[in-house]
Amino acid sequence: MSTSPLPRRNNPIVRTVLALLVCLISLPAASVGAVPSQHAQAGDKQSAGKKSMLEERRALYDHMAAVTHIPWYRLAAIDQYERTMTTAHPKDRRHSQRLTGIVFSEAVWAGALxxxxxxxxxxxxxLFSGVGLDGSGDGLADRENDLDLMYTMSRQIIRFGLREEDFHQALWSxxxxxxxxxxxxQFARMYQSFDTLDLHAHAFPLPVSSDYSYRSTWGSGRSWGGYRIHEGTDLFARYGVPVRSTxxxxVEVKGWNPFGGWRIGIRDLDNHYHYxxxxxGYDKSISTGDLVKPGQTLxxxxxxxxxKPGTQGKFPPHLHYGIYxxxxxxxxxxxxxxxxxxxENAERTAIRSKKKGPRT
Known part of the structure; x- marks a missing residue:
């Protein structure tokens, strides 16, 4: 008999979440060899699949928040950070396809001994001091089960309390x-403020209607301040062309850098730092710690x-854009x-589609 404090499978909330998980697993894969006329349909299906997945994740977070009283956006932030670590370390953190990105090693889950x-x-x-718990009510602590994973992680966090400072301490521990x-x-702030998981849209850093040019310059040599490689792409444009959030x-960093001059750095939910x-100059409404949206002027x-601070004109005007x-x-x-x-192509396509208007 399970000792899990969570509702069992006969609870309607749990049945709903589990049904959503089954639906996700059964979604058909897109055809790789689709003919050109089918690409649009495949894209629509992919977009619909992504929306469905985000809705299912939000349902999972909301359910776990109701059970543990941990705000959904904190659970989402942990899950998203874990997902970015899997992207950075795919071999060490390989797991089956599921809603959550949380990974526990076998030794931590089952106990080192x-x-x-x-x-x-x-x-x-x-008995062996493992952390794995039964979150689904099926009597098993499955390291690949979304409910078990989320509940186990929640128990690691909630033992410190529910205040903001408790959350900080729990993460450090x-x-x-x-x-x-x-x-x-940072992720928790973004999720809480925007109140959605769908925060992965992008924009070109310059207005596509402006006069600019760029090519791939990443990795080329630079000599000022010592030999180094160019860690970005230069987009040449006239003075005063708006620079937009992608x-x-x-906003993590804002101010002077001897190499980059007046620069600004932004962290996104994929754990990428946009430089x-x-x-x-800067938009006066932008400060360190502020949240920004795609297309917003920086x-x-x-x-x-x-x-030194204020140095100008040692090279033609341009935006140096880098991602880390x-x-x-x-x-x-x-x-x-x-x-x-x-x-750039996506934005131009969207503009053309808007000009044509909806199909009749």
Whole structure:
């Protein structure tokens, strides 16, 4: 008999959540070899599938919040951070396809001294000081079950309390990593403020109607301040062209940098750091810690940098745009050009579609 404090399967809430999980697993995969006329349909199905998945995740978070009293946006933030760590470490954190991104190692889940690393019995797991719990009410503590995973993680968090400072302490106790604590708290703020999980839209950093040019310049050499590689893409434009946020995110850094001049850095929910440099100035409404949306004006194209604060004009006006990925311990840059090209094309396509109007 299960000792889980959660409602059993005959509870209508649990039945609803489990039904949603079954629906997700049974969604058909998109055809890889679709003919051009089917691409639009495949795209529509993909968009609908993503929306359905986000709705199912939100239902899972809301259910667990009702059971544990942990706000849904904190659960979502932990889950999203775990998902970004799997993206950064796919081999070490490989798991089956499921709603949650939370990963517990066998040793942590079942107990380091447990002779059965795949143990799913809550009683024997507890005997060997494992953390795995039964969250679905089926009598098993399954390391691949979404409800079991979310409930087990919730119990790791709630034992410290429900206040904001308790949440901070719980994250530190679990991760022992200040970067992880900061990221999860940032994600929680975004989810709480926007009240949605659908925060992965993007925009081109310059108005597509403006006069600009760019090409892939990531990895090319730079000599000012010592030899280094170029960690971004330069988008050349006239002074004063608006520089826009490419994502939903939180302003992490704003101010002068000897290399980047007046620059601003934004963290998004994929744990990417978006770096905008050489600005001529900032939008006065933007401050460190503020939340931003795709297309929101951050500042304007300039030629600041390569010297002490205020240095201008050592190169033609342009926006230096870079993206950095966080692996939990450090960050490294990757070529933003493919994403810039993708966002530019998507925005131009949306504008053309809007001009044509709806189909009759």
């Amino acid at each position: 447990n002779p059965d690393p795949a143990d799913q019995s809550p009683r024997s797991i507890a 679990y991760y022992h990593n200040s970067r992880a604590v900061q990221r999860i708290q 994502c939903f995110g939180i 905008y440099a050489h600005l001529s 500042g304007w194209v300039g030629s600041s940098g390569y010297g 990925r966080d692996n939990g311990l450090t960050e490294w840059s990757f070529d933003p050009y493919p994403l810039l090209h993708q966002w």
